Amino acid sequence: MAPPLLQLKDIALTFGGTPLLTGAELSVSTGERVSLVGRNGSGKSTLLKIAAGLVEPDRGSVFVQPGAVVQYLAQEPDFGGFASTRAYVEAGLKPTDDSYAARYLLEQLGLTGEEDPAHVSGGEARRASLARALASSPDILLLDEPTNHLDLTTIEWLERDLDSRRTALVIISHDRRFLANLTRSTVWLDRGATRRLERGFAHFEEWRDMLFAEEEREQHKLDRKIAAEEHWMRYGVTARRKRNMRRVGELQSLREQRRTYRAAAGNATITAGAAGQSGVLVVEAEHLTKRYGDRPIVADFSTRIQRGDRIGIVGPNGSGKTTLISMLTGALAPDEGAIRLGANLAVATLNQHRDSLDPNTTVADALTGGSGETVMVNGKPKHVVSYMKDFLFSTEQARTPLSKLSGGERGRLMLAQALAKPSNLLVLDEPTNDLDMETLDVLEDMLADYQGTVLLISHDRDFLDRLVNGVIVPEGNGRWIEYAGGYSDMLAQRGADLAREPRKGDADKPAKEATAPTPAPAAKRRMTFKDKHALETLPKTIATLQADAATLQGKLDDPTFYTRDRAGFEKTTEALGTLQQKIAAAEEQWLELEILREELAGAERS
Numbered sequence: 001m002a003p004p005l006l007q008l009k010d011i012a013l014t015f016g017g018t019p020l021l022t023g024a025e026l027s028v029s030t031g032e033r034v035s036l037v038g039r040n041g042s043g044k045s046t047l048l049k050i051a052a053g054l055v056e057p058d059r060g061s062v063f064v065q066p067g068a069v070v071q072y073l074a075q076e077p078d079f080g081g082f083a084s085t086r087a088y089v090e091a092g093l094k095p096t097d098d099s100y101a102a103r104y105l106l107e108q109l110g111l112t113g114e115e116d117p118a119h120v121s122g123g124e125a126r127r128a129s130l131a132r133a134l135a136s137s138p139d140i141l142l143l144d145e146p147t148n149h150l151d152l153t154t155i156e157w158l159e160r161d162l163d164s165r166r167t168a169l170v171i172i173s174h175d176r177r178f179l180a181n182l183t184r185s186t187v188w189l190d191r192g193a194t195r196r197l198e199r200g201f202a203h204f205e206e207w208r209d210m211l212f213a214e215e216e217r218e219q220h221k222l223d224r225k226i227a228a229e230e231h232w233m234r235y236g237v238t239a240r241r242k243r244n245m246r247r248v249g250e251l252q253s254l255r256e257q258r259r260t261y262r263a264a265a266g267n268a269t270i271t272a273g274a275a276g277q278s279g280v281l282v283v284e285a286e287h288l289t290k291r292y293g294d295r296p297i298v299a300d301f302s303t304r305i306q307r308g309d310r311i312g313i314v315g316p317n318g319s320g321k322t323t324l325i326s327m328l329t330g331a332l333a334p335d336e337g338a339i340r341l342g343a344n345l346a347v348a349t350l351n352q353h354r355d356s357l358d359p360n361t362t363v364a365d366a367l368t369g370g371s372g373e374t375v376m377v378n379g380k381p382k383h384v385v386s387y388m389k390d391f392l393f394s395t396e397q398a399r400t401p402l403s404k405l406s407g408g409e410r411g412r413l414m415l416a417q418a419l420a421k422p423s424n425l426l427v428l429d430e431p432t433n434d435l436d437m438e439t440l441d442v443l444e445d446m447l448a449d450y451q452g453t454v455l456l457i458s459h460d461r462d463f464l465d466r467l468v469n470g471v472i473v474p475e476g477n478g479r480w481i482e483y484a485g486g487y488s489d490m491l492a493q494r495g496a497d498l499a500r501e502p503r504k505g506d507a508d509k510p511a512k513e514a515t516a517p518t519p520a521p522a523a524k525r526r527m528t529f530k531d532k533h534a535l536e537t538l539p540k541t542i543a544t545l546q547a548d549a550a551t552l553q554g555k556l557d558d559p560t561f562y563t564r565d566r567a568g569f570e571k572t573t574e575a576l577g578t579l580q581q582k583i584a585a586a587e588e589q590w591l592e593l594e595i596l597r598e599e600l601a602g603a604e605r606s
Helices: 044-051 085-090 100-108 122-135 152-164 176-182 201-235 241-259 321-328 363-368 384-390 395-399 407-420 437-449 461-467 487-494 511-515 529-556 566-605
Strands: 004-015 018-029 033-037 059-064 070-073 140-144 168-172 185-190 193-197 281-292 295-306 310-313 336-341 347-350 374-377 380-383 425-429 453-457 470-476 479-484
Touching (some): 018 044, 044 070, 044 140, 122 152, 152 176, 176 461, 185 201, 281 321, 281 566, 295 336, 295 453, 295 479, 295 566, 347 407, 363 395, 384 395, 384 407, 407 437, 437 461, 461 487, 529 566
Parallel strands (some): 033 185, 070 140, 140 168, 310 453, 310 470
Antiparallel strands (some): 004 018, 185 193, 374 380
């Protein structure tokens, strides 16, 4: 076996008196592909930072083969001091590297290189970080959640690019398909220590469950042995004193072993508040059309969604997924066409804008709306701490400000908020972001058993395959097509992945259209200073409006509000409707400007 390029031995680290790592190890040789897995908060990112030399362990050794180049992709990149994304990427090159690699990767990842790092979106920040990590062709790539904030097109491009390289990989990711396709070894970080499987992630879950079962049997044996020794202590102390003292010491040792045992963390208990059954027809859309300027986002789209359907909506960022789902749920009016919503619909929505959470609000107040200590779940009050524990929050976190939560914790909190509301139609926008695999499993089980209908936007291919029975994808020029089955079924029927350009010569296009010259770029609108300012400020405006809407919705969720203050209830309902219209208008404006920016950037590149 080749000597390791990187080796961590007996790594220990304590945060605030609590051991995080107690004997973790990691070894990576040339060309190895390792998945690093574990629960949220188990220390995976910290171990990767130790491997990258960014964190010093309390104990243990870190060896990097002399001359080996290690690149680390952080979840939160630091763009400080860089005027453009190109400058940020080029700063990561070695003196002998060609700057063309930086420009090429930026282009492949959909960036111009001229973006101001202070004003990029989460997806743009992730793509710039990936370009920097890949540009220098390192010997080892340490990737912490590389697919976060990326659309399916970019995820599949990244997967192909990494697969073609000889670089050694260590990957932390919640994307099962990504890990299964790329990795050949698995390191499991659990309760501070690591265990290694010399097989890829596809075999991990079966191996983990086998180890848990074996551990449970060993603990059962230990309990029975302690019970037998305690019985001897009560009734069998009649032998020589020396032998008695030895057995007393052994019993104390067994008790200490049982006392210091760290059980595996439990799973989340995810349930959705149930409303009354909706009608058989949930959504009927006929010839929906939505344009921004001259560009069609949705063109002549029709569908019929019935009770119990699980529909996935996929596509590149900026393709109009949120616009489509907003029209299907009645939150956004189409320019043309008609929407008919079924009877008795009760909608619960989870959006991906976690920045809309007030960072100064505590976990308990976010769940109760700041009033009382109970949450209404399925029409019954439940103490907020008990509800928090269902979503793996500790009692101590009740008064923790949201600014102190990790990405995974914020994701679980938003799930808890959305699922507490009684519903028979769930609208989920990227629900899997930052969730660990165990919580994903529980979420999948809950959605599979959910009695209502699910509309889902997701870039997680495995999640889509496990859950949905229909997939809606963009085909270009505003055309959307619905395919039966999951994501893999869609690819098989479509005959092409989403990274490919729409095929020429489609039956619904005139023959001359395929060869028609494209309009001159000069005829396109240019971005004014006002447009650029709006593009930068609208996300904050939308987040503020969404926070205000969430506050009003929290008031309306109080079952006693209508009976004790009918006028106040009607006033709040009217105010919420006004806010939702403002949010829709602001989102429309932002999407129109973002599409214009992408068009102009594409014209400049060509």
